[in-house]
Structure formats: C-alpha cells, structure tokens
Amino acid sequence: MGEQTVSRRGLLGAAGIGLLFGAAGGAGAGYAASHAATPADQAASTAAVPFHGEHQAGIATPVQDRLHFCAFDVITDSREALVALLRKWTDAAARMTAGQDAGPGGAVGGIPEAPPDDTGEALGLPPARLTITIGFGPTLFEKDGKDRFGLRSRRPAALVDLPHFPGDKLDPARCGGDLAIQACSDDPQVAVHAVRNLARIGFGVVAVRWSQLGFGKTSSTTPSEQTPRNLFGFKDGTNNIPGDDTEALRQHVWVAPEDGPDWMVGGSYLVARRIRMHIETWDRAPLAEQEQIVGRTKGEGAPLGAAREHDPVDLAKLPADSHVALSHPGANGGLRILRRGYSFVDGSDGLGRLDAGLFFIAYQRDPRKQFIPLQAKLSARDRMMEYLQHTGSGIWACPPGVRPGEFWGQRLFA
Amino acid sequence: MGEQTVSRRGLLGAAGIGLLFGAAGGAGAGYAASHAATPADQAASTAAVPFHGEHQAGIATPVQDRLHFCAFDVITDSREALVALLRKWTDAAARMTAGQDAGPGGAVGGIPEAPPDDTGEALGLPPARLTITIGFGPTLFEKDGKDRFGLRSRRPAALVDLPHFPGDKLDPARCGGDLAIQACSDDPQVAVHAVRNLARIGFGVVAVRWSQLGFGKTSSTTPSEQTPRNLFGFKDGTNNIPGDDTEALRQHVWVAPEDGPDWMVGGSYLVARRIRMHIETWDRAPLAEQEQIVGRTKGEGAPLGAAREHDPVDLAKLPADSHVALSHPGANGGLRILRRGYSFVDGSDGLGRLDAGLFFIAYQRDPRKQFIPLQAKLSARDRMMEYLQHTGSGIWACPPGVRPGEFWGQRLFA
Numbered sequence: 001m002g003e004q005t006v007s008r009r010g011l012l013g014a015a016g017i018g019l020l021f022g023a024a025g026g027a028g029a030g031y032a033a034s035h036a037a038t039p040a041d042q043a044a045s046t047a048a049v050p051f052h053g054e055h056q057a058g059i060a061t062p063v064q065d066r067l068h069f070c071a072f073d074v075i076t077d078s079r080e081a082l083v084a085l086l087r088k089w090t091d092a093a094a095r096m097t098a099g100q101d102a103g104p105g106g107a108v109g110g111i112p113e114a115p116p117d118d119t120g121e122a123l124g125l126p127p128a129r130l131t132i133t134i135g136f137g138p139t140l141f142e143k144d145g146k147d148r149f150g151l152r153s154r155r156p157a158a159l160v161d162l163p164h165f166p167g168d169k170l171d172p173a174r175c176g177g178d179l180a181i182q183a184c185s186d187d188p189q190v191a192v193h194a195v196r197n198l199a200r201i202g203f204g205v206v207a208v209r210w211s212q213l214g215f216g217k218t219s220s221t222t223p224s225e226q227t228p229r230n231l232f233g234f235k236d237g238t239n240n241i242p243g244d245d246t247e248a249l250r251q252h253v254w255v256a257p258e259d260g261p262d263w264m265v266g267g268s269y270l271v272a273r274r275i276r277m278h279i280e281t282w283d284r285a286p287l288a289e290q291e292q293i294v295g296r297t298k299g300e301g302a303p304l305g306a307a308r309e310h311d312p313v314d315l316a317k318l319p320a321d322s323h324v325a326l327s328h329p330g331a332n333g334g335l336r337i338l339r340r341g342y343s344f345v346d347g348s349d350g351l352g353r354l355d356a357g358l359f360f361i362a363y364q365r366d367p368r369k370q371f372i373p374l375q376a377k378l379s380a381r382d383r384m385m386e387y388l389q390h391t392g393s394g395i396w397a398c399p400p401g402v403r404p405g406e407f408w409g410q411r412l413f414a
Numbered sequence: 415m416g417e418q419t420v421s422r423r424g425l426l427g428a429a430g431i432g433l434l435f436g437a438a439g440g441a442g443a444g445y446a447a448s449h450a451a452t453p454a455d456q457a458a459s460t461a462a463v464p465f466h467g468e469h470q471a472g473i474a475t476p477v478q479d480r481l482h483f484c485a486f487d488v489i490t491d492s493r494e495a496l497v498a499l500l501r502k503w504t505d506a507a508a509r510m511t512a513g514q515d516a517g518p519g520g521a522v523g524g525i526p527e528a529p530p531d532d533t534g535e536a537l538g539l540p541p542a543r544l545t546i547t548i549g550f551g552p553t554l555f556e557k558d559g560k561d562r563f564g565l566r567s568r569r570p571a572a573l574v575d576l577p578h579f580p581g582d583k584l585d586p587a588r589c590g591g592d593l594a595i596q597a598c599s600d601d602p603q604v605a606v607h608a609v610r611n612l613a614r615i616g617f618g619v620v621a622v623r624w625s626q627l628g629f630g631k632t633s634s635t636t637p638s639e640q641t642p643r644n645l646f647g648f649k650d651g652t653n654n655i656p657g658d659d660t661e662a663l664r665q666h667v668w669v670a671p672e673d674g675p676d677w678m679v680g681g682s683y684l685v686a687r688r689i690r691m692h693i694e695t696w697d698r699a700p701l702a703e704q705e706q707i708v709g710r711t712k713g714e715g716a717p718l719g720a721a722r723e724h725d726p727v728d729l730a731k732l733p734a735d736s737h738v739a740l741s742h743p744g745a746n747g748g749l750r751i752l753r754r755g756y757s758f759v760d761g762s763d764g765l766g767r768l769d770a771g772l773f774f775i776a777y778q779r780d781p782r783k784q785f786i787p788l789q790a791k792l793s794a795r796d797r798m799m800e801y802l803q804h805t806g807s808g809i810w811a812c813p814p815g816v817r818p819g820e821f822w823g824q825r826l827f828a
Contacts, residue, residue: 066602066629068759073766116701119693120647120712121757124640173764188480188602188629189643192759196645196768200697207766213629213759215480215602226538229603231610233534279533283614287530298534343535345482345606345627346760350587352487352621354610 045186048127051094053401054266055254058131058184059338059363060243062222066188067214067342069272069359070195071177071394072206074140079149083413085205089134089198090407099127102197119200121193128187132194134408135180135270135396143178154412156264158255158366159397162271165379167390174274174392177209182270182361184340188213210392212274214342214359221338227301227309231277231343231356232387234294235301238309239329241338252336252370253363255400263411266400268363271371274344274392277357282387293383295324321383327374337362337370357388367395459600462541465511467815468680469668472545472598473752473777474657476636480602481628481756483686483773484609485591485808486620488554493563497827499619503548503612504821513541516611533614535607542601546608548822549594549684549810557592568826570678572669572780573811576685579793581804588688588806591623596684596775598754602627624806626688628756628773635752641715641723645691645757645770646801648708649715652723653743655752666750666784667777669814677825680814682777685785688758688806691771696801707797709738735797741788751776751784771802781809 045065049057074082092102101118141147141155181198185191192213199208218230219237227235241248250256255264282290291297291304295318301309303324305317318325329336340361349355364370379385399409459479463471488496506516515532555561555569595612599605606627613622632644633651641649655662664670669678696704705711705718709732715723717738719731732739743750754775763769778784793799813823 070762075766115698116647116704116712118647119645119697121643121645123643123647123713174761189757192629192645192757192770196693196697196770199768200694203694203698208762208768209766211759211762211768213627213761215606215627215629229535229537231533231535231606233530233532233537279610280613280617283533283610284529284617290530298530299537343603343606345625347588347627348484348622348625352489352623354613354622354625356606356610 046126046128048098049129049131051097051132052404055401056131056133056267056398057097057401058133058182059253059268059340059398060221060249061129061131061184062225062243063217063220063340064129064131064184064191065186065217066184066191067217067359068183068188068191068195068211069214069361070181070183070199070211071137071209072179072181072199072202073209074148074178074205075207076205077148079413081205082149083407085202086409086413087407088201090402092197092201093132093134093194093408094404096122096194096197097127097130097132099125099130102201119193119197121196122190125187125190128185128190130183130185130190130194132198133182133184133270133398135182135398136409136412137176137178137180137394137396139176140178151412154261154263156261156397158259158269158368159395160368160372162367162393162395163372163376165375165390167379167385167388168393169389169391170393171391174210174212176394177396179206180270180272180394180396188215212344212359212392214344216343218341218343218358219339221340230341230358231279232282232290232294234290234296234298235309236341237339238296238301239313241336248336249338252365253338255365259365263409263414264397264399267398268338268365269367270394270396270398271360271362271364271367272392272394272396273360273390275358275360276355276389276391278353278387278389279356280353292319293322293387295319295322319383321381323378323382323384326378326382332374332377335370335374337364337374363398460540460542462512463543463545465508465546466818469815470545470547470681470812471511471815472547472596473667473682473754473812474635474663475543475545475598476639476657477631477634477754478543478545478598478605479600479631480598480605481631481773481775482597482602482605482609482625483628483775484595484597484613484625485551485623486593486595486613486616487623488562488592488619489621490619491562493827495619496563497821499616500823500827501821502615504816506611506615507546507548507608507822508818510536510608510611511541511544511546513539513544516615533607533611535610536604539601539604542599542604544597544599544604544608546612547596547598547684547812549596549812550823550826551590551592551594551808551810553590554592565826568675568677570675570811572673572683572782573809574782574786576781576807576809577786577790579789579804581793581799581802582807583803583805584807585805588624588626590808591810593620594684594686594808594810602629626758626773626806628758630757632755632757632772633753635754637724644755644772645693646696646704646708648704648710648712649723650755651753652710652715653727655750662750663752666779667752669779673779677823677828678811678813681812682752682779683781684808684810684812685774685776685778685781686806686808686810687774687804689772689774690769690803690805692767692801692803693770694767706733707736707801709733709736733797735795737792737796737798740792740796746788746791749784749788751778751788777812
C-alpha cells in the first residue's frame, strides 16, 4: 500500500477523533438530540454498529437519520465474478461500518499506479452508525427466462414479483435490480461514501440501476424516541415494530427455519416503494380533513378519539377509509411490517411542484402475507391514495447476517 | 387561529425543547462535532441564527451542514402581488428561522375551514441554524423584453446574464429563475420545511422552477473547523473567505455604496452552478494524478510541495493546469469569492453511474470581476474540467438584510 495510500482509520487516530467520538455518557445536547430521547441515543450517533451477527444490521437497528439506497444490475454472466464481488463487498462493508476505509477491494488495489483504495470523502468522519444491508432481487435468480448464475432452483417462494396495485405509476427506471444496497447513517456523507465505494469496487461486474437519497427518516424502531414526521407533517410509524422486541421480530420480520429456504433463515424480505406525495395539494386541505384521512391528530399524533400519541387505537372512532383504520394490525389479523422509510426531495417536476415524498422501506418475513395484501387493500380503499403516487418499486431477499470470514449470501452459493 | 392550528413554537415550549436546545456552552460531542472544532460550534448546531441585520443571513454565516435551494418563477404580472408575497415571505422567514411555524402567510389563513398555517413536518424540531436567503434574478427585471414589474431601470449593472463557458452542458430546466431561495440548516428536514412553506405561501404568485438538495457542505467559512471534503475526496475551501473576516467580506462580498445601485448596498451577488462530477472516472485515476490535477495532497490537503493544509501555496511548485494553481488569489490579482457549495447525489444517470456532484454556490461583490473571469479561465484551462460538467446555472442579486418591519427588497420597490 505504501505512503501513497490514505487510510481513514489512520487519519481518525491521528486526529484523536476515535477517542473523541467514542466517548459516551455525559456528553449531550448535540444534533442527534433532535431525534433522540436519551443521552445514550445521542452519543450513539457517531458510534459504530457491529457488522457481524445473526441478522444483517440495518433492519432491526435503531433507524439512522439518513439513507442512500442503490439498486444494481449485475452486468456479467459469470457466477465466479459475482461471488468474488460479494466477497469484496462483504469485506469492504465490514471495514466501512467500523469507520475504516473501503480497503483494497478494487481489482487494481495495492499496485503503485493504482487508484486509491478509498475515494476519500469520508476521511476523518466517524462511523456515524453506518449500516450496509444487501438484498437479492428476483432477477438474480432468473432474468428473461435465463438462469445466469445457476440460482433458479434456489429462489425463495416468498420472493415473488410484486403484482400491479391500483394507482401504480411505476417508472421502470426506478424499479427492480439484481442487487440492492441500503446504506443508512446519521451522516449522509458516510452513507453516500459507502454506496459509491461499493460501486467502485464492483466496476465491470455491476452497474448502478437506480439510486435514492433519503434526507430524513420517517419511521423509528425506537419507541423512546420522538416519532419522526413525514412530509404530510404527521408523525409516522408510531406503532412500528420496536427493534428490540425479539418476539415481534421473530413473528413478523425474520425468516424462520419452517419458512425456508435454508439460506434465508435469519434473513428478511425488503420491499421498497418510491411514493411521490402531492404535498402542494395536501397543503391546501383543511387540517380537520387531513386528520380524517390519516386517522390521527396532526400535532400530538393521537388516534382520533384519543388524547395521546400512544393511546390505543379505537377503530370504531376512525373513518373506515382512513389510513390508520385500514392499516392497523387490529384490522388485518395482526399483520405487521417493520418500516424504515425516509423522506426525499428530488428537485422539481417541471410543473411548478417539488418532486417530494416517501421512500417506503419495509422488512418482513413473507411479503405474500404482509406487504402484498396490505398494499392491495390500501391502494384500493385508502383515502390518502388521492395524494400519493407510487413511482418506484422493488423486492429483495436479504440473507441472514455473516460471521467473520463469511460473505454475504455464502449459503446461497454453497 | 383557534385550537385547530398547530404552532411549532407551542409544541417546542410544551416539550421543553426550547430550553434543551437553547443551552450552549458545556454541552458537546453531538453530531455536529463531526464537522465542528469547538464546543461553541457544536452547541450552535441546534440554535437559531438571527434573521434581521445589515446583511442577509446565510452568506457570511458559518456554513450549515445541509441545503435546500429553490428557484421560483413569478407567474403573475402584478407588482402588487409580488410585493405582497415578499412581505409574507419575509415574515415567514423571520418566524421559521426562529424555530416557529411559518405563520398565517397563506391567503386563506385563520379561517375555520382553512389549511393549517404550517405544513407540520418541522414540529418539535429546533431551528438548527436555519437561514433563508433570497435573490432576485435578471428575469425579474426584464423577461422576453417585457418589464412586468416596472423594475427594468433598477437592474444592477453587475447582474449580468452569465456568458456561455467552454464545456457548459446546461439543462434549461436547471437554470435561471426570477427568485431564488437558499435555505441552509444543520437539519435537512428544517431546510426542506422552509422551502416548502414558502412555496405554499406563494401559491398562485410563484411556481417552483427547479430545486436542489445538498446533503453535505463542501466549503466552510469557519477556519477553525475541520475542512469538509467534496466528492473527489479532497478538502475543499481551505482558503475560503472566513465569515468573520470583516475586511475581506467588505472587499470581496458586500456591495459598497460606490458600487450601487442604492438598493443593493450591503447585499451580494449569488452565482450557483450545478456541477456534475464524473466520480466513476475520477475513482479510476491514480492518487498521484488526482493530486496533480487538484494541486493539493488528498489526505492532509496540503498544497503540493508543502506539508500541512494551511501552509502557504507556492504556485511554482504546482502544475500550471492544476485547479489550485489556476484559481488561487495569487494567480488572479487577489480575486476571491465566498464559496458555500454542497455535495449532491440525484439518483443515477441511466448509464450505470451516480448523478452526483457539487452544487457550487458563491457570493461576491461583482460577478463581472469575480466569478465570470475566474470561470472563463478555469473552464478553458483547468485539467479538472475533464471530470466535470456544468449542468445548471443561475445568478441572482441578493439584497441587503432587513430590519424588523421591513421586507426583502423593500428598497428596490420603494
């Protein structure tokens, strides 16, 4: 590597930042406090999230503030090249989530005239709770009838192609992808750096299909936090699955042995939907009407008919076509999904309006029993649909976590 | 207003957040620390920046972490409607930068069936150093030969139309605009909220022409901070004009009485350029070559031939076609501009690459003597141009600051 190579870890050490940001406890009142309730949460905002484990990080992990999501196409038919890439990506992800540089993952790394091992824009920044989560799309198993990687027989039954839902206005340029990477961090520079370096390492094997930045989280998996608000101005995810509720995660999020296939046990299915919100129209609706559409009050976030945000929902007191009435577990046989969505603004639409909305992300044990029936119902009956347009979509199988030395999807390719 | 109206201030008070986030001094070690050097800087990240003053905030103000920039077209020919809008916008900006809701700026505010006075997504969030800065574009003074608002004779001579520069690939949908709003904050939700509420208040008078989010600052005006890095991975803005250097600001940024016109004295000219960076190509260039192109080392950010970032630049030791050699004040008769740019990622380009780059923002006393000659030189000779493409552009005259009771541009309309 030599003097020419820049090491993120080295710089962190040199500047003493490792120490500074590792400090927890009494420090406080920083930026993270705007989204966090406890001093521990606040101090966590620059810390590292463990990469290895039974499950991939970035699913039950407390939701970070910012997102860079990227769908990739595999542009080779070589199974060996794909496996080699997954090995390099796993190593790079382990390094970057620990606050180190991406490492010598590139094909040309380590030789004198080579590009640097890392693109550099995160030098000196702490890990900022970076998580990198991978998913395998249906087209990795079969594309245009072709079994490029010998994986057709290993496709999980639950990894279905999503059906068309009423009102879908999907843009093919924002749909699908053989691989998906969800990078979440409290610092967007760190999330962008992660995606960009995985793309760099994957040069010649993968190409970016589409990519989405999320500037602010709209759901929390940490009930003690202040619930974030979406671009309709309402608290979102009040009844989300808590990231530390092992029993709820087991029941609704993690693939169990009896679900199969073996290589997915401990994994989860990711559904992402880019949902354009017609905020200009919404902003002209009276407050009382907005609350009838949502089923909660705007300020407090209380279910209609109740006083406080976390009061129980009384379905009899909500309009039948309100979002909460239709999506509440009590109206869906206990159905729940773990939400991890982010707000986005992607410039404007050429018609005088912001191109803004919610990049919806949900994790679940079986989309056939969770997202699909729920969205079928909402898209047909939710009064909020008048203000929404689904413009992007994807589904991916996220394998379980890895142990040191393993690579993402190792059991799939075994 | 009544019970139906949601007040951001009220909620802040109720939650005690005003106190919590107003606290300065000993608190520390929060998120802002990743970009800030001193405890005072860190504590400032949730605080309010004063709105009123001799100059508009958001120019010499220490650069915040996030940006939402928006160019608007005025869609009426009524001078009265335009002035009424500027009054409402000024009031709303004063409120929002203080952490309050946008206020009853809408035409229908305050009546029972009206939409809320604020869109709500910033409820409970601190001001997070929000600044809102306005600029008037050339087309406000004359558009298609038409003097819609009786302002033609008041157009500043320095508010020229920018010339075509070599290599420009400008997209008309990302250029110009009668009005520009630069909203900067350490919380992107707060910046987006500000732009969105100004658009809401302006319904029927203005329409969004284009809009740009910046996820991370690339320049600092606070020399004590760690210098941020752009998407080439290099520190950017090491020699930027410090926001507290009154003499440099007087000389290079603020319009002086001898410059005229009267209504612009204390103001500044804003040039914005959306610069696509071909990061995938850049990432395949050897480190030594990257450093020759920039004229600084990547890790430390030292000028070539020197050891430390803030060592003086010795132009004789830099390649003549390097970015620093061409843009350094010493090579341009002392020419300086105040930079306030942000990195962006706007999805992908459909060709397997991220649509990423730098949203360049510069403030100056006279673009005819500052940005234009500098960019003419760089676009013709800077070796870095091989990796850049200018895809958006605009110039605006930013009037001076306002006193309580005044509105933005009041002296222009007097």
